[in-house]
Amino acid sequence: MLVRRLLMRGLSMLGVLVAVQLLVVISLGATGYSDRMLQAVIGEQLRAMRGGFAETIRDPDQLEAAMEAQRIELEQAYGLDRPWYARIPAMVFRVFVLDLGEAHTLRSFTGSNRVADIVAERIPNTVILLTTSMVITAIAGIAIGTRLSTRAGSRLDRLISYGSAISYALPAWWVGILLILVFAFRFPIFPSGGMYSAPPPTGGFPRFLDLVHHAILPILTLVLASLGPYVYVVRTMTLNTAQGDHVTAARAKGVPERIISRRHVLRVAAPPIVTGLILGLAGTLGGSILVETVFAWQGMGRLYYEAIAGTPDEMVIVALTFVFTLLYVVARMILEVLYVLLDPRVRYD
């Protein structure tokens, strides 16, 4: 049962990955984008060869003929002589291994212009932001939600359900802008963006503190935007469990409230609470793209913004779309495993 469930989820996630790949590749092909990109790559290579050819071939006509032959050869190698749909498998594979050539204008921090390098060094920055804010949301959400469920129907409870509706309606990135206006502009407590001060402090620990100082506002933004709906989910889930017969029975036996809430309610409600995290995952991921943009946090989300603004870097955008999907799938699978570990029915069946 345990293996079966994970396997089913895994297959479904693989389906997501493949579907996104196909969508990306087909839209690149059908709009003629991939043809133009490959032509550009070939043009680049031909220009590089020209110098070498010119050293040995003196006659301009012969040189042109040799270049033309090279061009045809390259076009065959890249599959440009075939229609775009015949190249789908090769394209899908290239995206999977992030073999996406070179970016036009974007560079990695180390100066490389390979798309794979540029994207790879941004992944950890995004992961730091995402995991920290998700963990904080989960802890705070469970603490507040369970507390609320014991006071269902109270004025506070009703206030929170309005609050969570408003929280759902808040664009995270706009909240970020407000926080910058207040805490970076009006009261300069936190930096308005970036990951490190310029110049960054030397030494491991001061550098870490500097990072934390820069991370507080973006993390706060992500938490504020996702906490409301999550508190509501936790509250409803625990409320449903708290009305169960086993809780009434435990109470009849005289088990202390503290133990009831921990062992009989929270423990049973745990798997659905994880489901709540799963449901919020895509939203948080999307939110992080925009929040990184606002705070100039050097992650993949900010990279999207940089790749769209100015000279568009289409290959970087393709890579980001794939990596974001991959990130989602991985996070999703981690939560699925957590769910299985927490749900005794799945574990022992």
Added chain:
Amino acid sequence: MAMTGRSVIKELTSNGPGRVGLALLALLCVTALVVVFTYPRDFGSEHWGNPSRWVNNPRSVPPAWTAAFDGGRLFRHRSVELTEPTESQATGRAFIQRFDLPVSFAAAEPPNFVALSMRGFEFHARPPIISAFLIRPDGAEIALFRHVLSAARAGESTPTTRHTDEPYRVVLSGEGSAGEALARHFRGAYDFDLSSDQLRDDFEGWLFATIVDGERRPLAGDYTVRVEIMAASEDDRVDSIGAVFGGAVFGVMGTDALGRDLAMGLLFGLPIALLIGIATSTVSTIIGTSLGLLSGYAGGRTDQVIQRAADIVANIPVLPLLIFLVFIGGSQLWLILLVLVAFSWPGLTIMVRTMVLQLRHGQEVEAAVSLGASRARVIARHVFPHTASYIFAQLVFFAPAAVLAEAGLSFLGLGDPSIPTWGQILEHGFRTGAVFLGYWWWVIPPGLLIVLTAVTFMFLALGMESVVDPRLKGARR
């Protein structure tokens, strides 16, 4: 529990969130209708996106009402326009038309800029000579500039026309001659030497100032900008002469870095946001419901395929895909809506299918089938009505997500440039650094409007909650 329009209204008016949601929705819809009927069709491309429409507005200034908290320090935006000369006179061979444009100045801060614009010249022989002066309350007359229109080219028809479409526009701070005249005046009247740096940094400040005890003080009182058109022929004429004194505050919502009236852009964004929310949610509800009904009722292979597809599409993270597809396909509003619809149907399909499976084996359907009802009739009359209220609640739920997604996409710079939205206004503000300069009037209102629209739909969804989950009925009134 079949559902009619009336019963939805009844349900919504029976609880707090529903009532708030309905009231907000009515307010938004009425405002949106007013905008739709009063704004020109091509507002986005011809008005909002056309910088020359906004040259006469001050740039990046807060709303006019903020001046109420500033004790009258700030100069209010003013513009004067004359179509008839104040005075005409003939001297020998020249005909002089004099236009007097008055402005009274009482604020502590000078205007942001002073600009003259002249439109629609018509002359017969030699081109007219334009000269402008500022007459100050202390009686001093400062020559601002002198300009001769370009003469008629060979073969050009008579009368010759100039600046009929684009007015001849002069920003005083950019006229060297005005600065020189001002410096001459300060030297002559106060024995005060104005440096060229002082003039460059704060031309308007000196134009509206006097010297008291060697210090600069604003000179309050009535000023007149006098424009004289010296024409060679009596029939020469000009359509209008105007002066703009740029305020330190402007309009209801202030202006952006291009001088655009933010109130206009914010209002225009409302029908667009409602359209995005309502169109996306309606279409994706229709698709989601149809597929759900089909999947649940047809069963077999069809069911399998639809459910697999729904499972996969439901799990695709939307924003990255939305960014990618709109980037490749071009920033067009219809494409954004199409992609949003394409990713929002699966949840409803899965739910509707589950409901259909339960209903399908219920007594009502069995009875109908045994009476010989066709498949289509069973779905239309005996299955769909039972799911309708749930579907309606979901419809409301899709809307805020669509509004937020479009806003986010616009914020990344992928909004449809021909249709200004709140997200685009925010993006422009963010990209040009408004956030880091503290231009709150530019970044707070569009966000608040996004939240207001999304909250309206959220409250409607909350109001419908007891329909979705009957257990809540009576518990939360």
